[in-house]
Amino acid sequence: MINEMHDIAKNVQAQQVDASSAITPSYKEHLPPLCPPSDASPPARQKVWRFTDNNPVIAHDFLSYRALKRQVLPGTDACRASSCSVFTAPCELSKLPKLREKFVAELNIDEKSGLAKKKRKHIDLWMFTSFDPVANTSKVFEKSDLKR
Incomplete structure (x- = not known):
């Protein structure tokens, strides 16, 4: 009887761990x-x-600006600074002349990528550990290849 109760307790504890991780x-x-x-x-x-x-x-x-220890725009909170910044249209990146020496990566995301918050054509993406952005990059090109 004591062994049965011990087994039940272990099963309940395992279910609680599974539920909390979900x-x-x-x-x-x-x-x-x-x-x-x-x-x-x-x-x-x-x-x-x-x-x-x-x-x-x-x-x-x-990596986020926060992980890279880069300075963020005034008014940017720590949460946004901890996100991976992406755009919904590649032409939006051509409007950022300060970053003219960069490459542009086309990334495929979905509900398994993380959580996102969209503001106009910009998305803050908080990636799940299980998401591999390198494996989900479909192509990379020069910023100069963007159409305005």
Whole structure:
């Protein structure tokens, strides 16, 4: 009888661990409290574009400004600074002359990529640990190849 109760307790504990891991996803980067924000949601299957330093891309190309310890725009909170910044249209990147020496990566994302918050043609993407942005990059090209 005691062994049965012990087995039941172990099963309940295992179920609680499984349930808690299903509720709390694991993210690629350490995120600040309350991040991603409550209005972030799984992205639809789509192509997005991101500036990169490398061609071919490497994992480092998809780190957030916060992980890279780069200065962010005034008014950018720690949560947004912890996201991977991508765009829904490649032509939006051509409007950023400050980043003229960069490459542009075309990235395929979906609901398994992470949580996202879209604002106009920009998306903050908080990637799940299980998502590999390098493997989901379909092509990389020079910024000069973008059409205005």
